Amino acid sequence: MATSLIRNGTVLSDAGRMAADVLVENGVIARVGRGLPESADTVIDASGRFVLPGGVDAHTHLDMPAGDITSTDDFETGTIAAAHGGTTTIVDFATPEPGESLLAALDTWRAKAEGKAVVDYGFHMVLREFGERTASEVRLLANREGVTSFKMFMAYPGRLMADDGSISGAMRGTRDQGGLVMIHAENGRAIEVLIAEALQRGDTAPRFHALTRPVGAEAEAASRAIALAEMAAAPVFIVHLSSAEALEALRVGRARGVAVFAETCPQYLCLSDAEYERPDFEAAKFVMSPPLRPAPHQEALWRGLAARDLDTVGTDHCPFGFSDPPHKQRGRDDFSKIPNGAPGIETRLMLLWDEGVRTGRITPERFVEITAAAPAKIFGLWPRKGTIAEGSDADIVLWDPDASVAISASTHHMRVDYSLYEGRTVTGVPEAVLSRGELIVDRGAFVGRKGRGRFLRRGAAGAASA
Numbered sequence: 001m002a003t004s005l006i007r008n009g010t011v012l013s014d015a016g017r018m019a020a021d022v023l024v025e026n027g028v029i030a031r032v033g034r035g036l037p038e039s040a041d042t043v044i045d046a047s048g049r050f051v052l053p054g055g056v057d058a059h060t061h062l063d064m065p066a067g068d069i070t071s072t073d074d075f076e077t078g079t080i081a082a083a084h085g086g087t088t089t090i091v092d093f094a095t096p097e098p099g100e101s102l103l104a105a106l107d108t109w110r111a112k113a114e115g116k117a118v119v120d121y122g123f124h125m126v127l128r129e130f131g132e133r134t135a136s137e138v139r140l141l142a143n144r145e146g147v148t149s150f151k152m153f154m155a156y157p158g159r160l161m162a163d164d165g166s167i168s169g170a171m172r173g174t175r176d177q178g179g180l181v182m183i184h185a186e187n188g189r190a191i192e193v194l195i196a197e198a199l200q201r202g203d204t205a206p207r208f209h210a211l212t213r214p215v216g217a218e219a220e221a222a223s224r225a226i227a228l229a230e231m232a233a234a235p236v237f238i239v240h241l242s243s244a245e246a247l248e249a250l251r252v253g254r255a256r257g258v259a260v261f262a263e264t265c266p267q268y269l270c271l272s273d274a275e276y277e278r279p280d281f282e283a284a285k286f287v288m289s290p291p292l293r294p295a296p297h298q299e300a301l302w303r304g305l306a307a308r309d310l311d312t313v314g315t316d317h318c319p320f321g322f323s324d325p326p327h328k329q330r331g332r333d334d335f336s337k338i339p340n341g342a343p344g345i346e347t348r349l350m351l352l353w354d355e356g357v358r359t360g361r362i363t364p365e366r367f368v369e370i371t372a373a374a375p376a377k378i379f380g381l382w383p384r385k386g387t388i389a390e391g392s393d394a395d396i397v398l399w400d401p402d403a404s405v406a407i408s409a410s411t412h413h414m415r416v417d418y419s420l421y422e423g424r425t426v427t428g429v430p431e432a433v434l435s436r437g438e439l440i441v442d443r444g445a446f447v448g449r450k451g452r453g454r455f456l457r458r459g460a461a462g463a464a465s466a
Protein backbone atom coordinates (compact mmCIF):
# COMPACT_ATOMS: atom_id res chain seq x y z
CA MET A 1 0.00 0.00 0.00
CA ALA A 2 1.58 3.31 -1.13
CA THR A 3 1.44 5.91 1.61
CA SER A 4 2.49 9.52 1.88
CA LEU A 5 2.44 11.96 4.72
CA ILE A 6 2.12 15.72 4.34
CA ARG A 7 3.47 17.22 7.55
CA ASN A 8 3.35 20.55 9.35
CA GLY A 9 1.02 22.37 6.99
CA THR A 10 -2.15 24.35 7.58
CA VAL A 11 -5.07 22.39 6.17
CA LEU A 12 -7.59 24.74 4.63
CA SER A 13 -11.17 23.84 3.80
CA ASP A 14 -14.35 25.76 3.07
CA ALA A 15 -15.24 25.37 6.75
CA GLY A 16 -12.01 26.49 8.42
CA ARG A 17 -8.32 25.84 8.88
CA MET A 18 -6.20 23.75 11.22
CA ALA A 19 -2.59 22.82 11.73
CA ALA A 20 -2.59 19.15 10.77
CA ASP A 21 -0.78 16.36 8.98
CA VAL A 22 -2.46 14.49 6.13
CA LEU A 23 -1.90 10.76 5.62
CA VAL A 24 -2.61 9.41 2.14
CA GLU A 25 -3.09 5.70 1.46
CA ASN A 26 -3.64 4.35 -2.04
CA GLY A 27 -4.75 7.68 -3.45
CA VAL A 28 -7.26 8.40 -0.72
CA ILE A 29 -6.97 10.59 2.37
CA ALA A 30 -6.74 8.16 5.27
CA ARG A 31 -6.27 10.51 8.21
CA VAL A 32 -6.13 14.22 8.98
CA GLY A 33 -4.72 15.15 12.37
CA ARG A 34 -1.81 16.33 14.42
CA GLY A 35 1.35 14.28 14.91
CA LEU A 36 0.56 11.37 12.60
CA PRO A 37 3.21 8.61 12.50
CA GLU A 38 6.10 9.18 10.14
CA SER A 39 6.22 5.69 8.69
CA ALA A 40 4.94 6.72 5.25
CA ASP A 41 6.77 5.85 1.99
CA THR A 42 6.97 9.54 1.11
CA VAL A 43 7.09 12.43 3.55
CA ILE A 44 6.40 15.95 2.30
CA ASP A 45 7.15 18.93 4.51
CA ALA A 46 4.46 21.59 4.23
CA SER A 47 5.79 24.06 6.81
CA GLY A 48 4.61 27.57 6.01
CA ARG A 49 2.24 26.24 3.34
CA PHE A 50 -1.48 25.90 3.09
CA VAL A 51 -2.72 22.41 2.25
CA LEU A 52 -5.72 22.91 -0.05
CA PRO A 53 -8.09 20.58 -1.84
CA GLY A 54 -7.20 20.53 -5.55
CA GLY A 55 -9.21 23.00 -7.62
CA VAL A 56 -12.40 21.94 -9.39
CA ASP A 57 -12.95 23.82 -12.65
CA ALA A 58 -16.48 23.08 -13.82
CA HIS A 59 -16.24 25.11 -17.03
CA THR A 60 -13.66 24.12 -19.65
CA HIS A 61 -13.73 23.63 -23.42
CA LEU A 62 -10.85 21.35 -24.42
CA ASP A 63 -10.54 20.00 -27.97
CA MET A 64 -13.76 21.79 -28.85
CA PRO A 65 -14.73 22.16 -32.50
CA ALA A 66 -15.94 25.62 -33.57
CA GLY A 67 -16.81 25.49 -37.25
CA ASP A 68 -13.70 24.24 -39.04
CA ILE A 69 -11.29 25.02 -36.18
CA THR A 70 -10.79 23.52 -32.72
CA SER A 71 -9.84 25.04 -29.36
CA THR A 72 -6.05 24.77 -29.18
CA ASP A 73 -5.71 22.80 -25.93
CA ASP A 74 -6.60 19.14 -26.04
CA PHE A 75 -7.17 16.98 -22.96
CA GLU A 76 -3.44 16.43 -22.53
CA THR A 77 -2.11 19.98 -22.82
CA GLY A 78 -5.19 21.48 -21.17
CA THR A 79 -5.11 19.24 -18.11
CA ILE A 80 -1.33 19.62 -17.73
CA ALA A 81 -1.89 23.39 -17.67
CA ALA A 82 -4.73 22.92 -15.18
CA ALA A 83 -2.46 20.87 -12.92
CA HIS A 84 0.25 23.54 -13.04
CA GLY A 85 -2.35 25.95 -11.71
CA GLY A 86 -3.53 23.67 -8.90
CA THR A 87 -6.68 22.36 -10.59
CA THR A 88 -7.10 18.58 -10.28
CA THR A 89 -10.65 18.11 -11.54
CA ILE A 90 -12.35 19.55 -14.60
CA VAL A 91 -15.87 19.23 -15.95
CA ASP A 92 -15.88 19.86 -19.71
CA PHE A 93 -18.80 20.03 -22.15
CA ALA A 94 -19.83 17.25 -24.53
CA THR A 95 -21.65 18.80 -27.49
CA PRO A 96 -23.77 16.62 -29.79
CA GLU A 97 -24.03 17.49 -33.47
CA PRO A 98 -27.55 18.60 -34.44
CA GLY A 99 -29.71 15.47 -34.30
CA GLU A 100 -26.93 13.32 -32.85
CA SER A 101 -27.64 10.99 -29.91
CA LEU A 102 -26.46 12.37 -26.58
CA LEU A 103 -24.94 9.01 -25.68
CA ALA A 104 -22.93 9.03 -28.90
CA ALA A 105 -21.70 12.55 -28.08
CA LEU A 106 -20.61 11.36 -24.63
CA ASP A 107 -18.64 8.53 -26.28
CA THR A 108 -16.97 11.05 -28.60
CA TRP A 109 -15.91 13.30 -25.74
CA ARG A 110 -14.80 10.44 -23.51
CA ALA A 111 -12.60 9.24 -26.37
CA LYS A 112 -11.03 12.70 -26.65
CA ALA A 113 -10.02 12.58 -22.97
CA GLU A 114 -9.20 8.88 -22.54
CA GLY A 115 -5.48 8.21 -22.59
CA LYS A 116 -4.70 11.92 -22.58
CA ALA A 117 -6.05 13.68 -19.49
CA VAL A 118 -3.66 13.94 -16.54
CA VAL A 119 -6.31 14.93 -13.98
CA ASP A 120 -9.81 13.55 -13.40
CA TYR A 121 -12.61 14.81 -15.60
CA GLY A 122 -16.36 14.71 -16.02
CA PHE A 123 -18.72 16.04 -18.65
CA HIS A 124 -21.77 18.25 -18.80
CA MET A 125 -24.01 17.48 -21.79
CA VAL A 126 -25.11 20.26 -24.14
CA LEU A 127 -28.81 20.15 -25.07
CA ARG A 128 -30.17 21.98 -28.13
CA GLU A 129 -33.80 20.97 -27.59
CA PHE A 130 -35.81 18.70 -25.35
CA GLY A 131 -38.09 16.05 -26.85
CA GLU A 132 -39.03 12.45 -26.07
CA ARG A 133 -35.74 11.01 -27.27
CA THR A 134 -33.75 13.59 -25.32
CA ALA A 135 -35.78 12.80 -22.21
CA SER A 136 -34.99 9.09 -22.38
CA GLU A 137 -31.30 9.75 -23.07
CA VAL A 138 -31.16 12.17 -20.16
CA ARG A 139 -32.43 9.38 -17.89
CA LEU A 140 -29.61 7.11 -19.03
CA LEU A 141 -26.99 9.84 -18.80
CA ALA A 142 -27.99 10.81 -15.27
CA ASN A 143 -28.56 7.34 -13.85
CA ARG A 144 -26.06 5.20 -15.72
CA GLU A 145 -23.30 7.47 -17.04
CA GLY A 146 -22.95 9.98 -14.19
CA VAL A 147 -23.70 12.96 -16.40
CA THR A 148 -26.06 15.04 -14.27
CA SER A 149 -25.72 18.56 -15.63
CA PHE A 150 -27.07 19.85 -18.93
CA LYS A 151 -26.02 23.05 -20.66
CA MET A 152 -28.38 25.15 -22.74
CA PHE A 153 -27.78 28.37 -24.65
CA MET A 154 -30.04 31.40 -24.83
CA ALA A 155 -27.46 32.86 -27.26
CA TYR A 156 -26.06 31.85 -30.67
CA PRO A 157 -29.28 31.56 -32.75
CA GLY A 158 -29.06 29.00 -35.55
CA ARG A 159 -26.16 27.21 -33.90
CA LEU A 160 -26.79 26.34 -30.26
CA MET A 161 -29.69 28.49 -29.08
CA ALA A 162 -32.55 26.63 -27.41
CA ASP A 163 -36.00 28.21 -27.19
CA ASP A 164 -37.84 28.81 -23.93
CA GLY A 165 -40.04 25.75 -24.42
CA SER A 166 -37.02 23.48 -24.74
CA ILE A 167 -35.37 25.04 -21.69
CA SER A 168 -38.55 24.68 -19.67
CA GLY A 169 -38.97 21.05 -20.77
CA ALA A 170 -35.35 20.27 -19.97
CA MET A 171 -35.64 21.79 -16.51
CA ARG A 172 -38.65 19.60 -15.76
CA GLY A 173 -37.20 16.52 -17.43
CA THR A 174 -33.79 16.66 -15.74
CA ARG A 175 -35.08 17.72 -12.31
CA ASP A 176 -36.57 14.31 -11.54
CA GLN A 177 -33.32 12.58 -12.56
CA GLY A 178 -31.19 14.58 -10.12
CA GLY A 179 -30.11 16.81 -13.00
CA LEU A 180 -29.28 20.48 -13.23
CA VAL A 181 -29.71 22.79 -16.23
CA MET A 182 -26.87 25.26 -16.82
CA ILE A 183 -27.67 28.37 -18.81
CA HIS A 184 -25.60 30.63 -21.04
CA ALA A 185 -27.68 33.74 -20.36
CA GLU A 186 -27.58 36.22 -23.23
CA ASN A 187 -30.55 37.18 -25.43
CA GLY A 188 -29.35 35.78 -28.76
CA ARG A 189 -32.06 37.32 -30.94
CA ALA A 190 -31.60 40.85 -29.61
CA ILE A 191 -27.83 40.54 -30.01
CA GLU A 192 -28.27 39.30 -33.59
CA VAL A 193 -30.05 42.57 -34.48
CA LEU A 194 -27.35 44.72 -32.85
CA ILE A 195 -24.58 42.84 -34.68
CA ALA A 196 -26.32 43.23 -38.06
CA GLU A 197 -26.77 46.99 -37.46
CA ALA A 198 -23.13 47.45 -36.43
CA LEU A 199 -21.81 45.64 -39.50
CA GLN A 200 -24.19 47.66 -41.71
CA ARG A 201 -22.68 50.87 -40.28
CA GLY A 202 -19.18 49.57 -40.98
CA ASP A 203 -18.38 49.12 -37.29
CA THR A 204 -16.27 46.00 -37.71
CA ALA A 205 -13.53 46.39 -35.04
CA PRO A 206 -13.28 43.95 -32.10
CA ARG A 207 -14.67 46.48 -29.61
CA PHE A 208 -18.04 46.24 -31.33
CA HIS A 209 -18.21 42.66 -30.10
CA ALA A 210 -18.69 44.09 -26.61
CA LEU A 211 -20.97 46.92 -27.70
CA THR A 212 -23.36 44.51 -29.44
CA ARG A 213 -23.61 42.22 -26.40
CA PRO A 214 -24.75 44.74 -23.77
CA VAL A 215 -25.41 44.07 -20.10
CA GLY A 216 -29.16 44.23 -20.76
CA ALA A 217 -28.97 41.18 -23.02
CA GLU A 218 -27.43 39.21 -20.16
CA ALA A 219 -29.69 40.54 -17.41
CA GLU A 220 -32.85 39.85 -19.43
CA ALA A 221 -31.79 36.29 -20.22
CA ALA A 222 -30.71 35.60 -16.64
CA SER A 223 -34.06 36.74 -15.23
CA ARG A 224 -35.92 34.77 -17.91
CA ALA A 225 -33.92 31.61 -17.06
CA ILE A 226 -34.67 32.11 -13.38
CA ALA A 227 -38.38 32.58 -14.10
CA LEU A 228 -38.40 29.40 -16.19
CA ALA A 229 -36.73 27.52 -13.33
CA GLU A 230 -39.28 28.90 -10.90
CA MET A 231 -42.14 27.70 -13.11
CA ALA A 232 -40.49 24.29 -13.47
CA ALA A 233 -39.78 24.05 -9.73
CA ALA A 234 -36.25 23.11 -10.76
CA PRO A 235 -32.77 24.39 -9.92
CA VAL A 236 -30.79 26.39 -12.48
CA PHE A 237 -27.10 27.29 -12.77
CA ILE A 238 -26.11 30.49 -14.59
CA VAL A 239 -22.65 30.12 -16.15
CA HIS A 240 -20.09 32.91 -16.57
CA LEU A 241 -22.16 35.66 -14.98
CA SER A 242 -20.42 38.93 -15.87
CA SER A 243 -22.47 41.94 -14.81
CA ALA A 244 -23.97 43.70 -11.80
CA GLU A 245 -27.42 43.65 -13.45
CA ALA A 246 -27.39 39.87 -13.98
CA LEU A 247 -26.25 39.49 -10.37
CA GLU A 248 -29.21 41.59 -9.27
CA ALA A 249 -31.56 39.31 -11.23
CA LEU A 250 -30.08 36.38 -9.34
CA ARG A 251 -30.63 38.07 -5.96
CA VAL A 252 -34.24 38.82 -6.86
CA GLY A 253 -34.82 35.21 -7.89
CA ARG A 254 -33.25 33.84 -4.73
CA ALA A 255 -35.36 36.15 -2.61
CA ARG A 256 -38.40 34.50 -4.23
CA GLY A 257 -37.01 31.10 -3.26
CA VAL A 258 -35.72 29.93 -6.66
CA ALA A 259 -32.81 27.47 -6.42
CA VAL A 260 -30.47 29.48 -8.60
CA PHE A 261 -26.71 28.96 -8.59
CA ALA A 262 -24.18 31.08 -10.44
CA GLU A 263 -20.60 31.07 -11.59
CA THR A 264 -18.38 33.95 -12.57
CA CYS A 265 -14.90 33.78 -14.11
CA PRO A 266 -11.50 35.32 -13.33
CA GLN A 267 -11.61 37.47 -16.48
CA TYR A 268 -14.79 39.24 -15.31
CA LEU A 269 -13.22 39.83 -11.88
CA CYS A 270 -9.78 40.94 -13.05
CA LEU A 271 -10.25 42.64 -16.45
CA SER A 272 -12.50 45.34 -17.90
CA ASP A 273 -13.71 46.48 -21.31
CA ALA A 274 -10.73 48.86 -21.44
CA GLU A 275 -8.94 45.92 -23.11
CA TYR A 276 -11.06 46.48 -26.22
CA GLU A 277 -9.28 49.82 -26.80
CA ARG A 278 -5.99 48.02 -27.55
CA PRO A 279 -4.54 48.85 -30.99
CA ASP A 280 -3.46 46.47 -33.77
CA PHE A 281 -6.32 44.02 -33.40
CA GLU A 282 -4.94 42.99 -29.98
CA ALA A 283 -8.45 43.52 -28.65
CA ALA A 284 -9.46 40.30 -30.42
CA LYS A 285 -7.59 38.34 -27.74
CA PHE A 286 -10.28 39.46 -25.30
CA VAL A 287 -13.27 38.53 -27.48
CA MET A 288 -15.43 36.16 -25.44
CA SER A 289 -19.11 35.94 -24.58
CA PRO A 290 -20.32 37.58 -22.46
CA PRO A 291 -17.73 40.29 -23.17
CA LEU A 292 -15.59 42.08 -20.57
CA ARG A 293 -17.62 44.78 -18.82
CA PRO A 294 -16.92 48.35 -17.62
CA ALA A 295 -14.72 48.33 -14.50
CA PRO A 296 -17.45 48.97 -11.85
CA HIS A 297 -18.89 45.50 -12.56
CA GLN A 298 -15.71 43.92 -11.17
CA GLU A 299 -16.31 45.22 -7.64
CA ALA A 300 -19.96 44.17 -7.83
CA LEU A 301 -18.89 40.62 -8.70
CA TRP A 302 -16.28 40.51 -5.92
CA ARG A 303 -18.95 41.66 -3.45
CA GLY A 304 -21.27 39.00 -4.85
CA LEU A 305 -18.63 36.34 -4.21
CA ALA A 306 -17.99 37.53 -0.66
CA ALA A 307 -21.74 37.75 0.07
CA ARG A 308 -22.30 34.21 -1.27
CA ASP A 309 -24.62 35.43 -4.03
CA LEU A 310 -22.18 33.94 -6.54
CA ASP A 311 -21.27 30.33 -5.82
CA THR A 312 -18.31 29.32 -7.94
CA VAL A 313 -15.53 30.59 -10.19
CA GLY A 314 -14.88 28.55 -13.34
CA THR A 315 -12.61 29.55 -16.19
CA ASP A 316 -14.61 29.08 -19.42
CA HIS A 317 -11.17 28.12 -20.78
CA CYS A 318 -11.64 28.11 -24.55
CA PRO A 319 -8.33 29.02 -26.21
CA PHE A 320 -7.97 30.07 -29.82
CA GLY A 321 -4.68 31.19 -31.37
CA PHE A 322 -4.08 34.89 -31.96
CA SER A 323 -1.53 34.58 -34.77
CA ASP A 324 -0.17 31.03 -34.44
CA PRO A 325 -2.51 29.48 -35.43
CA PRO A 326 -4.24 32.65 -36.70
CA HIS A 327 -7.69 31.77 -35.39
CA LYS A 328 -8.53 35.23 -34.09
CA GLN A 329 -7.34 36.84 -37.36
CA ARG A 330 -10.44 35.48 -39.08
CA GLY A 331 -12.29 38.47 -37.69
CA ARG A 332 -9.89 41.21 -38.88
CA ASP A 333 -12.59 42.72 -41.08
CA ASP A 334 -15.64 41.55 -39.12
CA PHE A 335 -15.71 41.21 -35.33
CA SER A 336 -18.54 38.68 -35.56
CA LYS A 337 -16.11 36.21 -37.18
CA ILE A 338 -13.61 36.29 -34.29
CA PRO A 339 -13.79 32.90 -32.53
CA ASN A 340 -15.22 33.50 -29.05
CA GLY A 341 -13.13 32.38 -26.12
CA ALA A 342 -9.90 32.86 -24.21
CA PRO A 343 -7.39 30.81 -22.19
CA GLY A 344 -7.47 30.64 -18.38
CA ILE A 345 -7.44 27.06 -17.07
CA GLU A 346 -3.96 27.54 -15.55
CA THR A 347 -4.28 30.93 -13.83
CA ARG A 348 -7.61 30.70 -11.94
CA LEU A 349 -6.31 29.96 -8.44
CA MET A 350 -3.34 32.33 -8.62
CA LEU A 351 -5.46 35.26 -9.82
CA LEU A 352 -8.15 34.65 -7.21
CA TRP A 353 -5.61 34.38 -4.40
CA ASP A 354 -3.74 37.49 -5.51
CA GLU A 355 -6.74 39.66 -6.36
CA GLY A 356 -9.18 38.15 -3.86
CA VAL A 357 -7.46 36.83 -0.74
CA ARG A 358 -4.47 39.18 -0.62
CA THR A 359 -6.68 42.24 -1.06
CA GLY A 360 -9.04 41.06 1.69
CA ARG A 361 -12.04 40.79 -0.64
CA ILE A 362 -12.48 37.10 0.26
CA THR A 363 -11.11 34.88 3.02
CA PRO A 364 -8.85 31.90 2.34
CA GLU A 365 -11.77 29.64 3.33
CA ARG A 366 -14.06 31.33 0.83
CA PHE A 367 -11.31 30.91 -1.78
CA VAL A 368 -11.38 27.14 -1.21
CA GLU A 369 -15.14 27.15 -1.35
CA ILE A 370 -15.48 28.96 -4.69
CA THR A 371 -12.58 27.14 -6.38
CA ALA A 372 -13.21 23.59 -5.12
CA ALA A 373 -15.87 22.82 -2.51
CA ALA A 374 -18.88 24.57 -4.04
CA PRO A 375 -18.40 23.29 -7.60
CA ALA A 376 -17.88 19.77 -6.19
CA LYS A 377 -21.12 20.03 -4.19
CA ILE A 378 -23.21 21.57 -6.96
CA PHE A 379 -22.03 19.13 -9.64
CA GLY A 380 -22.30 15.89 -7.67
CA LEU A 381 -18.63 15.30 -6.83
CA TRP A 382 -18.72 15.98 -3.07
CA PRO A 383 -17.12 14.76 -0.82
CA ARG A 384 -14.92 12.75 -3.18
CA LYS A 385 -13.56 16.02 -4.57
CA GLY A 386 -13.28 19.53 -3.13
CA THR A 387 -12.17 18.83 0.43
CA ILE A 388 -9.34 17.48 2.57
CA ALA A 389 -11.18 14.87 4.61
CA GLU A 390 -10.86 11.19 5.46
CA GLY A 391 -12.18 9.13 2.56
CA SER A 392 -11.84 11.87 -0.06
CA ASP A 393 -9.58 11.50 -3.08
CA ALA A 394 -6.10 12.77 -2.22
CA ASP A 395 -6.25 15.71 -4.63
CA ILE A 396 -4.06 18.11 -2.71
CA VAL A 397 -2.27 21.38 -3.41
CA LEU A 398 0.61 22.70 -1.33
CA TRP A 399 0.03 26.41 -1.62
CA ASP A 400 2.85 28.89 -1.05
CA PRO A 401 1.10 32.13 -0.14
CA ASP A 402 4.29 34.20 -0.37
CA ALA A 403 5.83 33.07 -3.66
CA SER A 404 5.30 35.23 -6.74
CA VAL A 405 5.21 34.46 -10.43
CA ALA A 406 4.90 36.63 -13.55
CA ILE A 407 2.16 35.41 -15.87
CA SER A 408 3.27 35.17 -19.49
CA ALA A 409 2.50 33.23 -22.65
CA SER A 410 6.24 32.53 -22.86
CA THR A 411 6.14 30.47 -19.66
CA HIS A 412 2.58 29.21 -19.31
CA HIS A 413 1.65 25.62 -20.15
CA MET A 414 -1.54 26.29 -22.08
CA ARG A 415 -1.13 25.60 -25.80
CA VAL A 416 -1.98 29.10 -26.97
CA ASP A 417 0.16 32.00 -28.12
CA TYR A 418 -1.10 34.70 -25.77
CA SER A 419 -2.18 35.39 -22.20
CA LEU A 420 -4.98 37.69 -21.04
CA TYR A 421 -2.69 38.70 -18.16
CA GLU A 422 0.67 39.09 -19.92
CA GLY A 423 3.25 40.56 -17.52
CA ARG A 424 1.00 40.58 -14.45
CA THR A 425 2.79 39.37 -11.30
CA VAL A 426 0.72 37.36 -8.85
CA THR A 427 1.59 36.25 -5.33
CA GLY A 428 0.38 32.87 -4.09
CA VAL A 429 1.35 29.85 -6.18
CA PRO A 430 0.93 26.07 -6.09
CA GLU A 431 4.24 24.53 -5.04
CA ALA A 432 3.21 20.89 -5.34
CA VAL A 433 0.09 19.24 -6.72
CA LEU A 434 -1.12 15.71 -5.96
CA SER A 435 -3.88 13.91 -7.81
CA ARG A 436 -5.22 10.80 -6.07
CA GLY A 437 -2.04 10.79 -4.03
CA GLU A 438 0.36 10.97 -6.98
CA LEU A 439 2.67 13.96 -7.18
CA ILE A 440 1.97 15.44 -10.64
CA VAL A 441 3.46 18.94 -10.34
CA ASP A 442 6.57 19.61 -8.27
CA ARG A 443 7.88 23.20 -8.07
CA GLY A 444 6.77 24.11 -11.56
CA ALA A 445 7.71 20.82 -13.23
CA PHE A 446 5.13 18.37 -14.52
CA VAL A 447 6.01 14.93 -13.13
CA GLY A 448 2.73 13.13 -13.87
CA ARG A 449 1.82 10.73 -16.61
CA LYS A 450 -0.27 11.30 -19.71
CA GLY A 451 -3.59 9.48 -19.56
CA ARG A 452 -3.64 8.93 -15.79
CA GLY A 453 -6.83 11.03 -15.40
CA ARG A 454 -10.08 9.14 -14.92
CA PHE A 455 -13.64 9.75 -16.04
CA LEU A 456 -15.82 10.83 -13.13
CA ARG A 457 -19.35 9.47 -12.83
CA ARG A 458 -21.08 12.20 -10.89
CA GLY A 459 -24.00 12.02 -8.50
CA ALA A 460 -27.09 14.23 -8.40
CA ALA A 461 -26.42 17.88 -9.23
CA GLY A 462 -28.03 21.07 -8.04
CA ALA A 463 -29.27 19.81 -4.69
CA ALA A 464 -26.36 20.97 -2.56
CA SER A 465 -26.46 24.12 -0.53
CA ALA A 466 -23.43 26.00 -1.78
Ligand SMILES: [Zn+2]
Residues within 6 Å of the ligand: 059, 061, 316, 318
Ligand atom coordinates in the same frame (compact mmCIF):
# COMPACT_ATOMS: atom_id res chain seq x y z
ZN1 LIG B 1 -18.24 28.17 -21.94
